[in-house]
Amino acid sequence: SAVISQKPSRDICQRGTSLTIQCQVDSQVTMMFWYRQQPGQSLTLIATANQGSEATYESGFVIDKFPISRPNLTFSTLTVSNMSPEDSSIYLCSVRQGAKDTQYFGPGTRLTVL
Amino acid sequence: QKEVEQNSGPLSVPEGAIASLNCTYSDRGSQSFFWYRQYSGKSPELIMFIYSNGDKEDGRFTAQLNKASQYVSLLIRDSQPSDSATYLCAVPLGSGGYNKLIFGAGTRLAVHP
Numbered sequence: 001s002a003v004i005s006q007k008p009s010r011d012i013c014q015r016g017t018s019l020t021i022q023c024q025v026d027s028q029v030t031m032m033f034w035y036r037q038q039p040g041q042s043l044t045l046i047a048t049a050n051q052g053s054e055a056t057y058e059s060g061f062v063i064d065k066f067p068i069s070r071p072n073l074t075f076s077t078l079t080v081s082n083m084s085p086e087d088s089s090i091y092l093c094s095v096r097q098g099a100k101d102t103q104y105f106g107p108g109t110r111l112t113v114l
Numbered sequence: 115q116k117e118v119e120q121n122s123g124p125l126s127v128p129e130g131a132i133a134s135l136n137c138t139y140s141d142r143g144s145q146s147f148f149w150y151r152q153y154s155g156k157s158p159e160l161i162m163f164i165y166s167n168g169d170k171e172d173g174r175f176t177a178q179l180n181k182a183s184q185y186v187s188l189l190i191r192d193s194q195p196s197d198s199a200t201y202l203c204a205v206p207l208g209s210g211g212y213n214k215l216i217f218g219a220g221t222r223l224a225v226h227p
Contacts, residue, residue, distance in 0.1 A: 001160075033214070033215075041219075042202060042217045042218060042219045042220050043158070043202070043217045045214055045215070045216075048214060058214075090157075092157055092158075100145065100146040100163070100165060100206075101146055101148075101206040101213045101215065102146075102148070102160065102163060103148075103160070103204075103215055104160060105150075105157040105158050105159070106157060107156075107157050108156075108157045
């Protein structure tokens with residue numbers, strides 16, 4: 001499976017600021033995904049990032065709040081904009097690789113907003 | 115009805131016992147099913163996938179699928195304390211030409227010595 005890295009691994013941010021999370025994959029992948037996992041909760045898909053096209057956002061998530069870039073087949077960024085304490089979560093990127101919608105996850109970014 | 119449902123647990127089993135984790139899903143068209151393990155503070159790790167009705171075994175893990183009943187389960191034989199984690203069931207949901215994974219709430223498993 002692909003080796004996926006994320007930066008930063010964790011951060012503590014002030015309300016009203018923005019943070020950009022990077023996701024790097026060691027092989028080319030068509031589809032990358034960004035998830036949020038709030039404390040004690042399961043994973044919620046934020047958006048799907050395909051290279052060469054606009055990201056597709058899930059209900060409840062908007063581009064102004066979570067802009068995504070996908071400049072090539074091995075890299076993506078997710079920005080959490082104008083943060084509030086409610087944005088405190090773990091943010092995970094994943095890639096689809098192999099057969100039948102299999103996804104592998106990066107190590108995650110733990111964000112705390114004060 | 116939620117798209118993917120799991121009992122949140124915790125499911126507590128003694129070391130050496132069989133742990134049985136269950137998942138139901140709503141989309142009859144789903145073709146593939148995934149089990150992820152997530153240790154506290156870590157990201158989800160794929161441990162099993164199953165596409166066909168019946169059982170699929172991999173070491174101490176067995177996935178069971180019954181498409182007619184829209185039910186998939188994960189059995190862990192000879193449970194070890196190191197199996198203590200949250201187990202997430204995931205099912206693809208088709209939309210716009212690609213399938214996104216929908217995750218259940220996860221079942222927390224505690225294996226006690």
